[in-house]
Amino acid sequence: MPPKQRKIAIMGFRSVGKSSLSIQFVEGQFVDSYDPTIENTFTKSTRVNSQDYELKLVDTAGQDEYSIFPAQYLMDIHGYVLVYSITSSKSFEVVQIIYEKLLDMTGKVHVPIVLVGNKTDLHMERMISSEEGKRLADSWKAAFLEASAKQNESVADIFHTALLEIEKANGNVQEKSNCIIS
Numbered sequence: 104m105p106p107k108q109r110k111i112a113i114m115g116f117r118s119v120g121k122s123s124l125s126i127q128f129v130e131g132q133f134v135d136s137y138d139p140t141i142e143n144t145f146t147k148s149t150r151v152n153s154q155d156y157e158l159k160l161v162d163t164a165g166q167d168e169y170s171i172f173p174a175q176y177l178m179d180i181h182g183y184v185l186v187y188s189i190t191s192s193k194s195f196e197v198v199q200i201i202y203e204k205l206l207d208m209t210g211k212v213h214v215p216i217v218l219v220g221n222k223t224d225l226h227m228e229r230m231i232s233s234e235e236g237k238r239l240a241d242s243w244k245a246a247f248l249e250a251s252a253k254q255n256e257s258v259a260d261i262f263h264t265a266l267l268e269i270e271k272a273n274g275n276v277q278e279k280s281n282c283i284i285s
């Protein structure tokens with residue numbers, strides 16, 4: 104089967120690690136310095152469930168609660184990775200505002216999303232519990248992961264999960280059902 108072309112936007116408050124997650128996934132390295140992003144696109148070939156993908160990652164400029172949702176991230180984007188830092192309550196608030204704007208702008212009730220709590224290596228500075236993150240993702244019917252770009256923990260999982268969420272939204276994945284038909 105030919106590779107599927109998929110484009111994923113990574114959004115979230117400033118400095119939560121959007122670029123670091125992208126660079127870790129695409130280049131396999133972590134850079135400790137902080138260089139605010141304007142916009143960057145990365146390309147990577149990857150394979151999930153025997154399907155090849157040509158994945159484009161759009162690493163966006165950090166957003167805040169006042170940002171207008173950028174119109175260029177509505178067109179031809181298949182799914183979203185929304186990132187907060189587990190060390191920042193502010194970033195957790197902002198990710199919810201971004202989500203609301205995203206739904207408002209797309210006019211859809213469901214958009215393929217992976218919610219990511221990054222920087223799990225900074226456990227002494229944790230402000231947002233895993234349960235809070237999971238609860239938020241559940242309320243969106245989105246996938247949830249905690250990750251560390253620094254320690255390369257769950258980084259590939261994020262993008263593989265995003266690809267699966269996109270497949271699910273397209274009706275291509277059978278969800279396990281607990282439903283018993285009698």
Ligand SMILES: Nc1nc2c(ncn2[C@@H]2O[C@H](COP(=O)(O)OP(=O)(O)OP(=O)(O)O)[C@@H](O)[C@H]2O)c(=O)[nH]1
Nearest residue numbers: 118119120121122123135137140165222251252253
């Ligand atoms: N300890 C730790 N630091 C991280 C992690 N991910 C990113 N950082 C650091 O956090 C800072 C911001 O990271 P970036 O990847 O530039 O964050 P960003 O979200 O792309 O920032 P903007 O471009 O401003 O939106 C940098 O100093 C990174 O080294 C992580 O998993 N653990």
